[in-house]
Amino acid sequence: MIKAVRGTRDLLPPDTALWNFVEATARDVFRAYNFQEIRTPIFEVTELFARGVGEETDIVAKEMYTWEDRGRAESDRGQSLTLRPEATAGIVRAYIEHKLGDRGLNKLYCIGPMFRRERPQKGRYRQFYQIDAEIIGPPSAGSESPARDAEVLEMLATLLDRLGITNWNLQLNSVGTPTDRVQFNEALRAALQPVVGQMCADCQRRAVTNPLRVFDCKVPEDQSVIETLPRITQFLGEDSRKHFEAVQAILAKVGVPFSLNDRLVRGLDYYTRTAFEFTHGALGAQNAILGGGRYDGLSDALGGPAAPGIGFAIGEDRLVMSLQEKTPAESVLRKPDVYVAPMAGMNGDAARLARELRRHELVVELGDDAFRLKKSFEAATKVGAKYILIVGENEVKADAFALKNLATGEQVSIVRANLAAWLRSNRG
Ligand code: AMP
Numbered sequence: 001m002i003k004a005v006r007g008t009r010d011l012l013p014p015d016t017a018l019w020n021f022v023e024a025t026a027r028d029v030f031r032a033y034n035f036q037e038i039r040t041p042i043f044e045v046t047e048l049f050a051r052g053v054g055e056e057t058d059i060v061a062k063e064m065y066t067w068e069d070r071g072r073a074e075s076d077r078g079q080s081l082t083l084r085p086e087a088t089a090g091i092v093r094a095y096i097e098h099k100l101g102d103r104g105l106n107k108l109y110c111i112g113p114m115f116r117r118e119r120p121q122k123g124r125y126r127q128f129y130q131i132d133a134e135i136i137g138p139p140s141a142g143s144e145s146p147a148r149d150a151e152v153l154e155m156l157a158t159l160l161d162r163l164g165i166t167n168w169n170l171q172l173n174s175v176g177t178p179t180d181r182v183q184f185n186e187a188l189r190a191a192l193q194p195v196v197g198q199m200c201a202d203c204q205r206r207a208v209t210n211p212l213r214v215f216d217c218k219v220p221e222d223q224s225v226i227e228t229l230p231r232i233t234q235f236l237g238e239d240s241r242k243h244f245e246a247v248q249a250i251l252a253k254v255g256v257p258f259s260l261n262d263r264l265v266r267g268l269d270y271y272t273r274t275a276f277e278f279t280h281g282a283l284g285a286q287n288a289i290l291g292g293g294r295y296d297g298l299s300d301a302l303g304g305p306a307a308p309g310i311g312f313a314i315g316e317d318r319l320v321m322s323l324q325e326k327t328p329a330e331s332v333l334r335k336p337d338v339y340v341a342p343m344a345g346m347n348g349d350a351a352r353l354a355r356e357l358r359r360h361e362l363v364v365e366l367g368d369d370a371f372r373l374k375k376s377f378e379a380a381t382k383v384g385a386k387y388i389l390i391v392g393e394n395e396v397k398a399d400a401f402a403l404k405n406l407a408t409g410e411q412v413s414i415v416r417a418n419l420a421a422w423l424r425s426n427r428g
Contacts, residue, residue, distance in 0.1 A: 007118070007126025014329035018320050019129075021332040022163065023111055026131050026314075029159045033151065035107040035133055040090035042113060046080040052089030052302055054269025056210035059085045063116040083115035086268070087132035088295065088311055089302070095136055096304030106137035111316075129316035136299070136309030144308040146243050149274045149294060150250035152310055156278060156290065157256045165322055168289070170257065171277045173264040174244040175212070176236045178272070178297065184235035185211050195225050215265040231262040243273055270295040274310065280322045289322060290314035337362045337423050338403070339380035342369040343392035350391040353401075353416075360420035362427075381406055386428045389419075 004010055011019060027037075046066050053060050065083040069076050084090055087110050095101065095108075110132045118124055135152060137143035153170065160168050176184065188211040192199075196207045199214075199222045206213040217226060236244065251258055258276075266275045275293035292312025299307035338357065342350035347369045354366045365383050367376050373390070380388040387403045395401050401419060404411045414422045 005126070007120035009125065009127075014333045015320070015324075016329075017333040018323060018327065018329040019316070021327075022316060022319055022323065023131070025162055026109075026111070026159060029155065029162060030109050030133060033107065033155050035109045036105065038091060038094060038108040038110050039112070040084075040087070040094050040110060042115075043081050043083050044090055044093065046082040048089050048093055048302070049082055049085060052092065052270060052298060053086065054210070056206065056213055057268055058216060059116060059268070063118055065115050065117060085114055085116045087112070087114065087130055087313060088134060088268075088270070088298070091132070091134050091311075092136065092295075092298050092302055092304070092307070092309070095307065096299060096302060101136075101138045101141075101305065101307055104141075106141060106143060107133070107135050109133035114313075123315075123318050123321060125317060131314040131316050131319075132311065134309055134311030136307050136311070139306055139308060143310075144296060146246035146274075147250060149243075149247045149310050150254070150256075152292070152312060153247075153251060153258075153276065154254050154256050156312060156314075160278065160289075163319070163323060164326060165280065165289075165319070167281050169259065169279050169281075171261040171264055171279065172248070172251075172258045173233070173261050173275045174236055174240055174273050175232050175265055175271050175275045175293070176240045176273065180235050180237045180240050181212065181232070184230070184232050187230045187235065188212070188214070191229050195228075199225055210269070212265055213269075215263055226263070232265065233262045240273055247274055266291055266293055270298040270301070272296045276312070280318075288315065289318050334363050335384040335386065335428060336365040337385070337427055338387045338389050339365045339367060339376070339383065339385035339406075340389050340391060341367040341371070341373070341376035341380065343373075343390065344369050346391045346393070346396070349396050353389075353391055353419075357420050357423065360424060362420060362423050377406075386426075387423065 049064060050060055055061065064085055067081060069079045069081050071077050071079070091108055091110060100106065112129065113127050114130050115127055117126055120126060135143060135148050157170070189207065192207040192211060192214065196204055200217065200219045203214050203217050203222055214226060214229070264275055264277060271293040273294045273296065277288050277291040279287045280289050290312055292310070294308070294310040296308040298309065299305060340350050340354045350366060354364045357364050365385055367379060371379065377388060385406060387405055389401050389403050391401070400413050400415045402411055402413050
């Protein structure tokens, strides 16, 4: 038997109803903040992620699905391509390529699969799904303003509340600008020098190449050393400090609670200033439902115009997991309103009736005239239909149909012209 590849999985009904509920709610909330959808390819040239996400990050150093293209054309052959491990780099690439800034398109969202070769476990997959949104634009559009950071965070709080996820915790930090980080990196290197020998091999490498990434380390033995290291918040310049305070002040004003976490640096190099994560108690070890931050230099780093931005990625797999406890998939699933059961030779008439009902946005399951009545009842019960409707010659002649409620056994006869309206007003 051929099985799904390790770290990938099939999303099956009824769970897919919950996924659709999450996505529909997200689209609805984003709409209210004037975000529009963008769909970028799921693979891009490798260089985009190397430059955008950062060579020294775990994602680029260890986790990407990369291959050399075997295209027919000389120009494609040998090109290094990568399945996207995250969405922001692709969106910023598209922003630059299509000059979206000039067209005033600066609030974008994207929903889709991402790929990382991580060790699979509960809540961590090699193909997983993210709901991603970005505010990006020319500095003249105010995209650098702390008001945008607060708006994005308030939107996320609204979305989680709308989904019925209550016990979330917003953790907030500022990772400063590259200028702020020059001094910080120096201090960090100095602090690491005497202790780095006790740390894991990754940290020993990071200490030389990109010391900030030491804070990404998950090795338990390294944590007590990391606790003693200087924090970025001690090195924020005046502008970054003011920016961070302004974000916090707006959040306080709009009533979005948060806690400060000066160890939060996020595993991607492009972040500047605000960095954040929402965690959820019910998720165990993989408790981050979403993360994001500001990336003021990313567009420049990718060869584009100055376009400060802020965005986030919700881990949809984990969001659905944290929902499942309180919102079983069945509760958002639309079961058939009616099962149309044709008597012998009546498939055509039944199909005609089903067609009429479906035009009225009713969910109709259509049976088969080869089924005996008993089998039709069993099939109707199995799909969870509320009513069963028998289509026989007598019914068609009389232009009236018997509807039986499968749960209560109650039966009513309704003339054809009133059927759809009656079913709509007696929906489950
Ligand atoms: P990141 O892009 O690393 O900032 O991750 C953003 C969110 O995506 C995280 O908070 C997780 O919820 C989710 N996520 C990241 N990696 C995985 C994975 N391998 N499997 C499932 N969800 C993930």
